[in-house]
Amino acid sequence: MSETSPVASPLRTFGRFELRALLSKSARSLIWRVFDARHxxxxxxxxxxxxxNSAPALEHWLRMAQAGERVHHPNLAPVFEIxxxxxxxxxxYDRALGETLDERxxxxxxxxxxxxxxxxxxLLEGLAFAHEAGHAHRxxxxxxxxxxxxxxxRLIGIEVAQEVFPATVDFTAVTRRAVRESAEEDVLCVGLLLxxxxxxxxxLEERDLQHVVQQMQPIGRELVRLGWETPHPIPDPLRAICNRATDRQLRQRYHLARxxxxxxxxxxQAAAYDNGGPVVLLLDKLQRIGHLPTTTTGMHRFTGGAGMEAQHASALSQLVLKDMALTLELVRRVNNALRQSGHAGETILNMQRAIQMLGLDGVQLAANSLKPWPGPLQPVAAEMLSQVMARTTKAAxxxxxxxxAGYDGEVVHLITVMQNLGRLLLQYHFPDDAQQIRQLMQPPEPTEDQANPPSLSEQAAAYAVLGCDLDALGAAVARHWGLGDELLQMIRRQPLDGPVHTPRNDADTLRLTCSLANELLEALALPEAKRRPGVEAVTRRYAKPLGLGLREVMEALNPGAHRPGQAPAPAAAPAAAPGSLRNRLAGRS
Incomplete structure:
Protein backbone atom coordinates (compact mmCIF):
# COMPACT_ATOMS: atom_id res chain seq x y z
CA MET A 1 0.00 0.00 0.00
CA SER A 2 1.51 3.29 -1.03
CA GLU A 3 1.66 6.28 1.31
CA THR A 4 -0.13 9.26 -0.15
CA SER A 5 -0.93 12.77 0.98
CA PRO A 6 -4.46 14.13 1.56
CA VAL A 7 -4.43 15.58 -1.99
CA ALA A 8 -3.73 12.22 -3.62
CA SER A 9 -6.11 10.78 -6.20
CA PRO A 10 -9.36 9.60 -4.54
CA LEU A 11 -9.41 6.56 -6.83
CA ARG A 12 -6.76 4.68 -4.86
CA THR A 13 -8.19 1.73 -2.99
CA PHE A 14 -7.36 -0.55 -0.10
CA GLY A 15 -9.41 -3.69 -0.49
CA ARG A 16 -13.02 -2.56 -0.69
CA PHE A 17 -12.17 0.87 0.76
CA GLU A 18 -11.69 4.00 -1.31
CA LEU A 19 -8.80 6.00 0.19
CA ARG A 20 -9.80 9.65 0.50
CA ALA A 21 -7.22 11.26 2.78
CA LEU A 22 -4.27 10.33 4.96
CA LEU A 23 -5.25 11.84 8.33
CA SER A 24 -2.09 10.90 10.22
CA LYS A 25 1.28 9.28 9.58
CA SER A 26 3.62 8.55 12.46
CA ALA A 27 6.60 6.29 13.01
CA ARG A 28 4.29 3.57 14.29
CA SER A 29 0.88 3.92 12.65
CA LEU A 30 -1.30 5.40 9.90
CA ILE A 31 -4.85 6.76 9.96
CA TRP A 32 -6.80 6.98 6.69
CA ARG A 33 -10.15 8.53 5.92
CA VAL A 34 -11.86 6.07 3.59
CA PHE A 35 -15.22 5.41 1.96
CA ASP A 36 -16.77 1.99 2.49
CA ALA A 37 -18.88 1.24 -0.59
CA ARG A 38 -20.35 -1.88 1.01
CA HIS A 39 -21.96 0.10 3.82
CA ASN A 53 6.23 -9.94 9.27
CA SER A 54 4.76 -13.42 9.55
CA ALA A 55 1.50 -15.30 9.78
CA PRO A 56 1.91 -15.81 13.56
CA ALA A 57 2.66 -12.07 13.92
CA LEU A 58 -0.53 -11.20 12.04
CA GLU A 59 -2.53 -13.64 14.14
CA HIS A 60 -1.07 -12.11 17.32
CA TRP A 61 -1.91 -8.58 16.10
CA LEU A 62 -5.52 -9.50 15.34
CA ARG A 63 -5.92 -11.30 18.65
CA MET A 64 -4.69 -8.26 20.62
CA ALA A 65 -6.85 -5.84 18.59
CA GLN A 66 -9.91 -7.99 19.21
CA ALA A 67 -9.16 -8.04 22.93
CA GLY A 68 -8.94 -4.24 22.87
CA GLU A 69 -12.27 -4.09 21.02
CA ARG A 70 -13.94 -5.72 24.03
CA VAL A 71 -12.94 -2.83 26.32
CA HIS A 72 -15.97 -0.52 26.43
CA HIS A 73 -15.92 3.01 27.84
CA PRO A 74 -17.70 6.26 26.83
CA ASN A 75 -14.35 7.84 25.95
CA LEU A 76 -13.07 4.88 23.92
CA ALA A 77 -14.42 4.88 20.35
CA PRO A 78 -16.43 1.75 19.53
CA VAL A 79 -14.77 -0.37 16.86
CA PHE A 80 -16.67 -0.69 13.56
CA GLU A 81 -14.58 -3.52 12.13
CA ILE A 82 -11.29 -5.37 12.50
CA TYR A 93 -14.05 3.42 13.23
CA ASP A 94 -17.15 5.30 12.11
CA ARG A 95 -16.22 8.72 10.72
CA ALA A 96 -19.51 10.07 12.12
CA LEU A 97 -17.94 9.97 15.61
CA GLY A 98 -16.42 13.37 14.84
CA GLU A 99 -13.32 15.15 13.61
CA THR A 100 -9.78 14.48 14.77
CA LEU A 101 -8.05 16.87 17.13
CA ASP A 102 -5.77 17.80 14.22
CA GLU A 103 -8.80 18.87 12.21
CA ARG A 104 -10.30 20.76 15.16
CA LEU A 123 -8.99 11.35 26.98
CA LEU A 124 -7.47 10.40 30.34
CA GLU A 125 -10.75 8.86 31.50
CA GLY A 126 -10.79 6.49 28.54
CA LEU A 127 -7.05 5.83 28.60
CA ALA A 128 -7.04 5.03 32.32
CA PHE A 129 -9.84 2.53 31.79
CA ALA A 130 -7.93 0.86 28.93
CA HIS A 131 -4.74 0.69 31.00
CA GLU A 132 -6.58 -0.86 33.92
CA ALA A 133 -8.01 -3.46 31.53
CA GLY A 134 -4.46 -4.43 30.51
CA HIS A 135 -4.19 -2.54 27.20
CA ALA A 136 -2.02 0.32 25.96
CA HIS A 137 -2.11 2.63 22.95
CA ARG A 138 1.63 3.02 22.26
CA ARG A 154 -13.16 9.50 22.13
CA LEU A 155 -9.84 7.74 21.69
CA ILE A 156 -9.17 5.60 18.60
CA GLY A 157 -6.31 3.20 17.86
CA ILE A 158 -5.99 1.07 21.02
CA GLU A 159 -3.65 -1.90 20.29
CA VAL A 160 -2.94 -0.75 16.71
CA ALA A 161 0.75 0.07 17.28
CA GLN A 162 1.95 -3.26 18.65
CA GLU A 163 5.45 -4.55 19.21
CA VAL A 164 7.35 -5.69 16.11
CA PHE A 165 8.97 -9.08 16.72
CA PRO A 166 11.31 -11.09 14.45
CA ALA A 167 9.49 -13.29 11.94
CA THR A 168 10.79 -16.43 13.66
CA VAL A 169 9.56 -15.55 17.14
CA ASP A 170 7.46 -18.00 19.10
CA PHE A 171 4.62 -15.80 20.36
CA THR A 172 3.73 -18.29 23.09
CA ALA A 173 7.22 -17.84 24.55
CA VAL A 174 7.61 -14.08 24.14
CA THR A 175 6.44 -11.76 26.87
CA ARG A 176 4.78 -8.62 25.62
CA ARG A 177 6.32 -5.35 26.54
CA ALA A 178 5.14 -4.57 30.06
CA VAL A 179 1.81 -2.77 29.89
CA ARG A 180 2.95 -0.51 32.70
CA GLU A 181 5.94 0.71 30.69
CA SER A 182 3.77 1.29 27.62
CA ALA A 183 1.11 2.96 29.75
CA GLU A 184 3.65 5.41 31.21
CA GLU A 185 4.67 6.37 27.68
CA ASP A 186 0.98 6.89 26.84
CA VAL A 187 0.65 9.23 29.83
CA LEU A 188 3.76 11.16 28.73
CA CYS A 189 2.22 11.58 25.27
CA VAL A 190 -0.97 12.95 26.85
CA GLY A 191 1.21 15.58 28.52
CA LEU A 192 2.71 16.43 25.13
CA LEU A 193 -0.81 16.67 23.67
CA LEU A 194 -1.79 19.12 26.42
CA LEU A 204 9.78 20.83 19.50
CA GLU A 205 8.37 21.61 16.01
CA GLU A 206 7.64 17.89 15.60
CA ARG A 207 4.21 16.56 14.62
CA ASP A 208 5.02 12.94 15.53
CA LEU A 209 4.95 12.75 19.33
CA GLN A 210 7.11 9.61 19.22
CA HIS A 211 9.90 11.70 17.71
CA VAL A 212 9.44 14.19 20.57
CA VAL A 213 9.68 11.40 23.15
CA GLN A 214 12.97 10.22 21.64
CA GLN A 215 14.43 13.73 21.87
CA MET A 216 13.36 14.32 25.48
CA GLN A 217 15.52 13.68 28.52
CA PRO A 218 16.60 11.18 29.70
CA ILE A 219 16.73 9.53 26.23
CA GLY A 220 17.76 12.73 24.42
CA ARG A 221 18.78 16.18 25.60
CA GLU A 222 15.66 18.31 25.01
CA LEU A 223 13.55 19.88 27.75
CA VAL A 224 9.81 20.23 27.14
CA ARG A 225 8.13 22.97 29.12
CA LEU A 226 5.15 25.13 28.32
CA GLY A 227 6.39 28.44 26.93
CA TRP A 228 5.20 31.86 28.05
CA GLU A 229 4.05 33.00 24.61
CA THR A 230 0.71 31.20 24.40
CA PRO A 231 -2.55 32.15 22.63
CA HIS A 232 -4.26 32.55 26.02
CA PRO A 233 -2.84 33.26 29.51
CA ILE A 234 -2.21 29.94 31.26
CA PRO A 235 -3.16 29.82 34.98
CA ASP A 236 -0.29 28.78 37.25
CA PRO A 237 -1.92 25.51 38.40
CA LEU A 238 -2.53 24.40 34.80
CA ARG A 239 1.03 25.33 33.83
CA ALA A 240 2.39 23.29 36.75
CA ILE A 241 0.28 20.28 35.74
CA CYS A 242 1.39 20.49 32.12
CA ASN A 243 5.07 20.86 33.02
CA ARG A 244 4.98 18.01 35.51
CA ALA A 245 3.58 15.71 32.82
CA THR A 246 6.68 16.28 30.68
CA ASP A 247 9.28 16.84 33.40
CA ARG A 248 12.85 15.88 32.50
CA GLN A 249 13.02 13.71 35.63
CA LEU A 250 11.14 10.45 35.18
CA ARG A 251 10.23 10.26 38.87
CA GLN A 252 8.58 13.68 38.75
CA ARG A 253 6.15 12.79 35.95
CA TYR A 254 2.69 11.30 36.23
CA HIS A 255 3.02 7.52 36.04
CA LEU A 256 -0.69 6.72 35.96
CA ALA A 257 -3.41 8.22 33.80
CA ARG A 258 -5.59 8.40 36.93
CA GLN A 269 -13.60 21.89 38.27
CA ALA A 270 -12.12 24.46 40.64
CA ALA A 271 -11.77 26.91 37.72
CA ALA A 272 -15.30 26.29 36.44
CA TYR A 273 -17.09 26.21 39.79
CA ASP A 274 -16.53 27.87 43.16
CA ASN A 275 -16.10 24.68 45.17
CA GLY A 276 -15.10 22.06 42.63
CA GLY A 277 -12.54 19.32 42.28
CA PRO A 278 -10.70 18.21 45.42
CA VAL A 279 -12.71 20.64 47.56
CA VAL A 280 -15.92 18.70 46.83
CA LEU A 281 -14.20 15.41 47.67
CA LEU A 282 -12.81 16.87 50.89
CA LEU A 283 -16.16 18.27 52.05
CA ASP A 284 -17.72 14.87 51.40
CA LYS A 285 -15.07 13.20 53.56
CA LEU A 286 -15.63 15.76 56.31
CA GLN A 287 -19.28 14.72 56.44
CA ARG A 288 -18.39 11.02 56.69
CA ILE A 289 -15.26 10.83 58.89
CA GLY A 290 -14.78 14.32 60.33
CA HIS A 291 -11.89 16.73 59.95
CA LEU A 292 -9.20 15.08 62.15
CA PRO A 293 -9.06 12.19 64.65
CA THR A 294 -8.90 13.05 68.33
CA THR A 295 -5.80 12.37 70.39
CA THR A 296 -7.56 12.77 73.76
CA THR A 297 -9.18 9.95 75.71
CA GLY A 298 -11.31 10.19 78.84
CA MET A 299 -12.46 13.79 78.36
CA HIS A 300 -15.41 13.00 80.66
CA ARG A 301 -12.99 12.88 83.61
CA PHE A 302 -12.28 16.56 83.10
CA THR A 303 -15.81 17.71 82.24
CA GLY A 304 -17.84 15.50 84.58
CA GLY A 305 -18.94 16.29 88.10
CA ALA A 306 -20.97 19.11 89.52
CA GLY A 307 -19.56 21.72 87.18
CA MET A 308 -16.50 23.74 86.44
CA GLU A 309 -15.62 26.80 88.42
CA ALA A 310 -14.26 29.84 86.61
CA GLN A 311 -10.69 29.24 87.75
CA HIS A 312 -10.70 25.85 86.03
CA ALA A 313 -11.52 27.21 82.56
CA SER A 314 -7.88 28.03 81.86
CA ALA A 315 -6.70 24.51 82.71
CA LEU A 316 -9.41 22.91 80.56
CA SER A 317 -8.67 25.21 77.61
CA GLN A 318 -5.00 24.21 77.76
CA LEU A 319 -6.01 20.56 77.70
CA VAL A 320 -8.31 21.15 74.69
CA LEU A 321 -5.61 23.05 72.81
CA LYS A 322 -3.38 19.98 72.99
CA ASP A 323 -5.96 18.09 70.93
CA MET A 324 -6.05 19.69 67.48
CA ALA A 325 -9.18 17.86 66.38
CA LEU A 326 -11.15 18.88 69.49
CA THR A 327 -9.87 22.45 69.21
CA LEU A 328 -11.13 22.76 65.64
CA GLU A 329 -14.43 21.09 66.51
CA LEU A 330 -15.08 23.56 69.34
CA VAL A 331 -14.19 26.48 67.05
CA ARG A 332 -16.62 25.12 64.45
CA ARG A 333 -19.41 24.59 66.98
CA VAL A 334 -19.15 27.85 68.88
CA ASN A 335 -19.04 29.96 65.72
CA ASN A 336 -21.90 27.99 64.20
CA ALA A 337 -23.91 28.71 67.36
CA LEU A 338 -23.08 32.40 67.05
CA ARG A 339 -24.24 32.47 63.44
CA GLN A 340 -27.51 30.69 64.25
CA SER A 341 -28.24 33.14 67.06
CA GLY A 342 -27.92 36.09 64.68
CA HIS A 343 -24.33 37.13 65.48
CA ALA A 344 -22.93 36.30 62.03
CA GLY A 345 -20.35 39.08 62.18
CA GLU A 346 -18.62 37.70 65.27
CA THR A 347 -15.88 35.08 65.46
CA ILE A 348 -14.62 33.34 68.62
CA LEU A 349 -11.05 32.05 68.56
CA ASN A 350 -10.41 32.04 72.32
CA MET A 351 -10.79 28.52 73.72
CA GLN A 352 -11.72 29.60 77.26
CA ARG A 353 -14.55 31.71 75.87
CA ALA A 354 -15.65 28.87 73.56
CA ILE A 355 -15.80 26.44 76.50
CA GLN A 356 -17.81 28.91 78.59
CA MET A 357 -20.31 29.40 75.76
CA LEU A 358 -20.74 25.71 74.92
CA GLY A 359 -20.65 24.46 78.50
CA LEU A 360 -19.16 21.21 79.76
CA ASP A 361 -21.88 19.14 78.10
CA GLY A 362 -21.12 20.84 74.79
CA VAL A 363 -17.41 20.06 75.15
CA GLN A 364 -18.23 16.43 75.93
CA LEU A 365 -20.56 16.18 72.92
CA ALA A 366 -17.84 17.64 70.68
CA ALA A 367 -15.29 15.15 72.01
CA ASN A 368 -17.69 12.22 71.50
CA SER A 369 -18.33 13.23 67.88
CA LEU A 370 -14.68 12.76 66.89
CA LYS A 371 -13.15 9.53 65.63
CA PRO A 372 -10.42 8.09 67.88
CA TRP A 373 -6.82 8.20 66.70
CA PRO A 374 -5.78 7.38 64.00
CA GLY A 375 -9.18 7.11 62.27
CA PRO A 376 -8.95 5.16 58.98
CA LEU A 377 -5.23 5.85 58.52
CA GLN A 378 -2.63 3.14 58.13
CA PRO A 379 0.37 3.33 60.53
CA VAL A 380 2.74 5.12 58.11
CA ALA A 381 0.14 7.73 57.16
CA ALA A 382 -0.80 8.17 60.83
CA GLU A 383 2.83 8.85 61.70
CA MET A 384 3.04 11.46 58.93
CA LEU A 385 -0.13 13.14 60.25
CA SER A 386 1.36 13.13 63.75
CA GLN A 387 4.44 14.90 62.37
CA VAL A 388 2.37 17.52 60.55
CA MET A 389 0.39 18.17 63.73
CA ALA A 390 3.59 18.45 65.80
CA ARG A 391 5.04 20.98 63.34
CA THR A 392 1.82 22.97 63.41
CA THR A 393 1.87 23.04 67.22
CA LYS A 394 5.49 24.19 67.17
CA ALA A 395 4.63 26.98 64.72
CA ALA A 396 1.78 28.07 67.00
CA ALA A 405 1.70 42.92 73.22
CA GLY A 406 -2.04 42.97 73.66
CA TYR A 407 -2.91 40.04 71.41
CA ASP A 408 -4.54 36.97 72.93
CA GLY A 409 -2.19 33.97 72.88
CA GLU A 410 -4.98 31.47 72.20
CA VAL A 411 -6.19 33.53 69.23
CA VAL A 412 -2.68 33.57 67.76
CA HIS A 413 -2.37 29.82 68.37
CA LEU A 414 -5.62 29.09 66.54
CA ILE A 415 -4.89 31.35 63.56
CA THR A 416 -1.55 29.59 63.15
CA VAL A 417 -3.31 26.22 63.20
CA MET A 418 -5.89 27.47 60.70
CA GLN A 419 -3.09 28.61 58.38
CA ASN A 420 -2.09 24.94 58.30
CA LEU A 421 -5.64 23.57 58.00
CA GLY A 422 -5.28 22.58 54.35
CA ARG A 423 -2.06 20.67 55.06
CA LEU A 424 -3.59 18.86 58.03
CA LEU A 425 -6.72 17.85 56.14
CA LEU A 426 -4.71 16.76 53.10
CA GLN A 427 -2.55 14.43 55.21
CA TYR A 428 -5.59 12.92 56.93
CA HIS A 429 -7.97 12.57 54.01
CA PHE A 430 -5.59 12.24 51.03
CA PRO A 431 -2.34 10.75 52.42
CA ASP A 432 -1.23 9.42 49.02
CA ASP A 433 -1.57 12.89 47.48
CA ALA A 434 0.34 14.37 50.42
CA GLN A 435 3.15 11.90 49.76
CA GLN A 436 3.20 12.84 46.06
CA ILE A 437 3.51 16.52 46.96
CA ARG A 438 6.42 15.82 49.32
CA GLN A 439 8.18 13.82 46.62
CA LEU A 440 7.77 16.60 44.07
CA MET A 441 9.28 19.07 46.54
CA GLN A 442 12.49 17.02 46.72
CA PRO A 443 15.29 18.50 44.55
CA PRO A 444 15.76 16.59 41.26
CA GLU A 445 18.97 14.70 40.66
CA PRO A 446 21.78 17.00 39.46
CA THR A 447 22.97 16.77 35.87
CA GLU A 448 25.95 18.09 33.93
CA ASP A 449 23.86 21.01 32.71
CA GLN A 450 22.31 21.73 36.12
CA ALA A 451 24.45 21.01 39.15
CA ASN A 452 21.87 22.41 41.60
CA PRO A 453 18.44 21.93 40.03
CA PRO A 454 15.61 23.78 41.81
CA SER A 455 12.85 21.84 43.49
CA LEU A 456 9.14 22.57 43.18
CA SER A 457 7.58 24.85 45.76
CA GLU A 458 4.78 23.45 47.89
CA GLN A 459 2.28 25.51 45.92
CA ALA A 460 3.53 24.27 42.52
CA ALA A 461 3.64 20.67 43.77
CA ALA A 462 0.06 20.95 45.08
CA TYR A 463 -1.05 22.38 41.76
CA ALA A 464 0.57 19.42 39.97
CA VAL A 465 -1.12 16.84 42.20
CA LEU A 466 -4.47 18.40 43.17
CA GLY A 467 -5.04 21.23 40.73
CA CYS A 468 -5.35 23.73 43.60
CA ASP A 469 -3.16 24.98 46.45
CA LEU A 470 -3.40 23.93 50.08
CA ASP A 471 -4.48 27.35 51.34
CA ALA A 472 -7.51 27.06 49.04
CA LEU A 473 -8.43 23.73 50.66
CA GLY A 474 -8.22 25.22 54.16
CA ALA A 475 -10.14 28.34 53.19
CA ALA A 476 -12.91 26.27 51.57
CA VAL A 477 -13.39 24.27 54.78
CA ALA A 478 -13.32 27.39 56.94
CA ARG A 479 -15.98 28.91 54.68
CA HIS A 480 -17.98 25.68 54.91
CA TRP A 481 -17.82 25.97 58.71
CA GLY A 482 -19.26 29.47 58.45
CA LEU A 483 -16.24 31.32 59.84
CA GLY A 484 -16.21 35.05 59.13
CA ASP A 485 -14.58 36.89 56.24
CA GLU A 486 -11.98 38.47 58.55
CA LEU A 487 -10.81 35.04 59.67
CA LEU A 488 -10.79 33.75 56.07
CA GLN A 489 -8.40 36.59 55.26
CA MET A 490 -6.16 35.89 58.27
CA ILE A 491 -5.75 32.19 57.58
CA ARG A 492 -4.20 32.82 54.17
CA ARG A 493 -0.45 32.85 54.57
CA GLN A 494 1.63 35.68 53.19
CA PRO A 495 2.70 34.65 49.64
CA LEU A 496 6.36 33.62 49.59
CA ASP A 497 6.99 35.57 46.39
CA GLY A 498 5.20 38.72 47.55
CA PRO A 499 6.59 41.67 49.55
CA VAL A 500 5.58 42.05 53.20
CA HIS A 501 3.99 45.44 53.88
CA THR A 502 3.38 47.17 57.19
CA PRO A 503 0.10 45.89 58.67
CA ARG A 504 -2.82 48.30 58.41
CA ASN A 505 -4.97 46.75 61.13
CA ASP A 506 -5.23 43.97 63.71
CA ALA A 507 -6.15 41.37 61.09
CA ASP A 508 -2.99 42.14 59.09
CA THR A 509 -0.85 41.97 62.23
CA LEU A 510 -2.23 38.58 63.23
CA ARG A 511 -1.94 37.15 59.71
CA LEU A 512 1.67 38.32 59.28
CA THR A 513 2.74 37.14 62.76
CA CYS A 514 1.40 33.65 62.12
CA SER A 515 2.83 33.60 58.59
CA LEU A 516 6.23 34.53 60.03
CA ALA A 517 6.04 31.64 62.50
CA ASN A 518 5.13 29.16 59.76
CA GLU A 519 7.95 30.36 57.50
CA LEU A 520 10.45 30.15 60.36
CA LEU A 521 9.45 26.56 61.01
CA GLU A 522 9.98 25.74 57.32
CA ALA A 523 13.42 27.35 57.50
CA LEU A 524 14.26 25.12 60.48
CA ALA A 525 13.43 22.09 58.32
CA LEU A 526 16.14 22.99 55.79
CA PRO A 527 19.47 21.09 55.71
CA GLU A 528 21.73 22.23 58.53
CA ALA A 529 23.99 24.32 56.29
CA LYS A 530 20.99 26.33 55.03
CA ARG A 531 19.12 26.58 58.32
CA ARG A 532 20.64 29.72 59.81
CA PRO A 533 20.67 31.65 56.49
CA GLY A 534 17.05 30.60 55.99
CA VAL A 535 15.99 31.91 59.41
CA GLU A 536 17.83 35.17 58.77
CA ALA A 537 16.19 35.60 55.35
CA VAL A 538 12.72 35.09 56.82
CA THR A 539 13.48 37.50 59.64
CA ARG A 540 14.61 40.20 57.20
CA ARG A 541 11.35 39.78 55.28
CA TYR A 542 9.21 40.55 58.33
CA ALA A 543 11.57 42.69 60.44
CA LYS A 544 10.37 46.14 59.43
CA PRO A 545 6.61 45.43 59.08
CA LEU A 546 6.40 43.69 62.47
CA GLY A 547 9.16 45.58 64.28
CA LEU A 548 11.11 42.42 65.09
CA GLY A 549 14.80 41.64 64.98
CA LEU A 550 16.90 38.49 64.90
CA ARG A 551 17.26 38.52 68.70
CA GLU A 552 13.50 38.28 69.24
CA VAL A 553 13.21 35.58 66.58
CA MET A 554 16.02 33.47 68.08
CA GLU A 555 14.46 33.82 71.53
CA ALA A 556 11.13 32.61 70.14
CA LEU A 557 12.81 29.64 68.47
CA ASN A 558 14.84 28.79 71.58
CA PRO A 559 12.95 30.12 74.64
CA GLY A 560 15.25 30.97 77.52
CA ALA A 561 18.38 30.10 75.55
CA HIS A 562 19.85 33.56 76.05
CA ARG A 563 18.84 33.71 79.71
CA PRO A 564 19.36 30.26 81.19
CA GLY A 565 17.00 29.41 84.03
CA GLN A 566 14.85 32.47 83.49
CA ALA A 567 11.54 32.30 81.72
CA PRO A 568 10.58 35.39 79.72
CA ALA A 569 8.08 37.58 81.49
CA PRO A 570 4.71 37.79 79.79
CA ALA A 571 4.06 41.05 78.05
CA ALA A 572 1.50 43.28 79.65
CA ALA A 573 -1.64 43.54 77.57
CA PRO A 574 -2.68 47.16 77.02
CA ALA A 575 -6.35 47.95 77.07
CA ALA A 576 -7.93 47.42 73.67
CA ALA A 577 -10.68 49.59 72.31
CA PRO A 578 -14.15 48.07 72.78
CA GLY A 579 -15.26 46.31 69.62
CA SER A 580 -11.71 45.91 68.27
CA LEU A 581 -10.82 42.76 66.35
CA ARG A 582 -8.58 41.43 69.14
CA ASN A 583 -11.49 41.70 71.59
CA ARG A 584 -14.04 40.18 69.22
CA LEU A 585 -11.82 37.18 68.43
CA ALA A 586 -11.25 36.57 72.13
CA GLY A 587 -14.98 36.84 72.87
CA ARG A 588 -14.70 39.97 75.00
CA SER A 589 -17.28 42.70 74.70
Missing part, protein backbone atom coordinates in the same frame (compact mmCIF):
# COMPACT_ATOMS: atom_id res chain seq x y z
CA UNK A 40 -22.15 3.44 2.00
CA UNK A 41 -20.35 5.41 4.72
CA UNK A 42 -17.04 7.01 5.60
CA UNK A 43 -14.71 5.31 8.05
CA UNK A 44 -11.36 5.94 9.68
CA UNK A 45 -8.86 3.10 9.26
CA UNK A 46 -6.08 2.75 11.83
CA UNK A 47 -3.24 0.41 10.88
CA UNK A 48 0.36 -0.25 11.85
CA UNK A 49 3.10 1.50 9.89
CA UNK A 50 4.79 -1.86 9.30
CA UNK A 51 3.00 -4.98 8.08
CA UNK A 52 3.26 -7.93 10.51
CA UNK A 83 -9.84 -7.00 9.40
CA UNK A 84 -6.93 -7.34 6.97
CA UNK A 85 -6.16 -6.71 3.33
CA UNK A 86 -3.25 -8.69 1.89
CA UNK A 87 -1.85 -9.20 5.41
CA UNK A 88 -2.24 -5.49 6.27
CA UNK A 89 -4.39 -5.46 9.44
CA UNK A 90 -6.64 -2.55 10.32
CA UNK A 91 -9.15 -1.32 12.87
CA UNK A 92 -12.03 0.73 11.44
CA UNK A 105 -7.07 22.65 15.78
CA UNK A 106 -6.81 23.49 12.08
CA UNK A 107 -10.05 25.46 12.29
CA UNK A 108 -9.83 26.49 15.97
CA UNK A 109 -6.15 26.92 16.66
CA UNK A 110 -6.50 28.47 20.10
CA UNK A 111 -9.12 26.75 22.29
CA UNK A 112 -9.52 28.19 25.78
CA UNK A 113 -7.42 26.49 28.48
CA UNK A 114 -10.60 25.28 30.22
CA UNK A 115 -11.81 23.64 27.00
CA UNK A 116 -8.40 22.06 26.40
CA UNK A 117 -8.39 20.65 29.93
CA UNK A 118 -11.88 19.25 29.38
CA UNK A 119 -10.78 17.42 26.22
CA UNK A 120 -7.69 15.97 27.84
CA UNK A 121 -9.64 14.92 30.94
CA UNK A 122 -11.98 12.90 28.74
CA UNK A 139 1.23 5.75 19.64
CA UNK A 140 -0.92 8.59 20.95
CA UNK A 141 -1.05 11.37 18.37
CA UNK A 142 -3.33 14.39 17.93
CA UNK A 143 -5.23 12.46 15.23
CA UNK A 144 -6.15 9.73 17.73
CA UNK A 145 -8.54 12.07 19.55
CA UNK A 146 -11.92 12.30 17.87
CA UNK A 147 -14.16 15.20 18.98
CA UNK A 148 -17.82 15.57 18.08
CA UNK A 149 -19.96 18.71 17.83
CA UNK A 150 -20.74 18.52 21.56
CA UNK A 151 -17.05 18.34 22.51
CA UNK A 152 -17.27 14.68 23.49
CA UNK A 153 -13.84 13.10 23.09
CA UNK A 195 1.34 21.15 25.73
CA UNK A 196 0.50 21.15 22.00
CA UNK A 197 -3.05 22.41 22.57
CA UNK A 198 -2.14 25.10 25.11
CA UNK A 199 0.90 26.40 23.22
CA UNK A 200 -0.83 26.45 19.83
CA UNK A 201 2.14 24.86 18.07
CA UNK A 202 3.81 21.44 17.68
CA UNK A 203 6.10 20.45 20.54
CA UNK A 259 -3.05 10.60 38.75
CA UNK A 260 -2.84 12.95 35.78
CA UNK A 261 -6.63 13.01 35.54
CA UNK A 262 -6.99 13.75 39.26
CA UNK A 263 -4.82 16.86 39.04
CA UNK A 264 -6.19 18.17 35.74
CA UNK A 265 -9.83 17.55 36.59
CA UNK A 266 -9.29 19.08 40.03
CA UNK A 267 -8.06 22.29 38.41
CA UNK A 268 -10.78 22.23 35.77
CA UNK A 397 4.19 28.20 69.96
CA UNK A 398 6.60 30.36 67.94
CA UNK A 399 3.77 32.67 66.87
CA UNK A 400 2.65 33.12 70.47
CA UNK A 401 6.19 34.10 71.47
CA UNK A 402 6.41 36.64 68.61
CA UNK A 403 2.96 38.19 68.98
CA UNK A 404 2.85 41.90 69.78
Missing amino acids: GQELMLCMPREKP GQVENWPYVA LARQNAPLPLDAAGWVCQ DLQTANLVIDANDKV NRILSGKPV SFLRALDGWR TIAQALRP
